[in-house]
Amino acid sequence: MANIQSAIKRNKQNEKRRLRNRVFRGQARTSVKKARVAIASAEKEEAKIKVMDAVKALDKAASKGIIHKNNAARRKSRLMKQLVALEK
Numbered sequence: 721m722a723n724i725q726s727a728i729k730r731n732k733q734n735e736k737r738r739l740r741n742r743v744f745r746g747q748a749r750t751s752v753k754k755a756r757v758a759i760a761s762a763e764k765e766e767a768k769i770k771v772m773d774a775v776k777a778l779d780k781a782a783s784k785g786i787i788h789k790n791n792a793a794r795r796k797s798r799l800m801k802q803l804v805a806l807e808k
Contacts, residue, residue, distance in 0.1 A: 744781045751777040752795060759802050771803050 722728045751774040758770040775796050782792035 741784075741786045744777075744784055744786050748774070748777040748781045748787065752799065755799055756802070759799075759806055762806060764807060767803060767806060771799050774799055 755770040755774040758767040778792040778796055781787045782789045
C-alpha cells in the first residue's frame with residue numbers, strides 16, 4: 721500500500737478509471753461477440769444490425785481512449801469483411 725499522499729490519490733483515480741473503462745470495454749466485447757454469432761447463424765438482417773451495434777460500441781470505446789483507434793478500426797474492418805462475405 722502506498723504511503724505517499726499523491727500515490728494514494730493516484731491509486732484511487734486509477735481504480736475509478738478502471739471501473740469506468742471496464743463498462744465500455746465489456747460492451748464492445750459483448751457486441752462484437754453477438755455480431756460474430758449472428759454472422760455465423762447466416763441471418764443477414766440480424767447480422768447487419770448486430771454488426772452496426774458492434775461498430776458503435778467500438779467507436780465509443782475508441783473515442784474515450786479505452787481502446788486504441790487503430791484497434792477499433794481493425795476489429796470493425798474484420799467484422800465488415802465477414803458481413804460482406806455472408807451477403808454474397
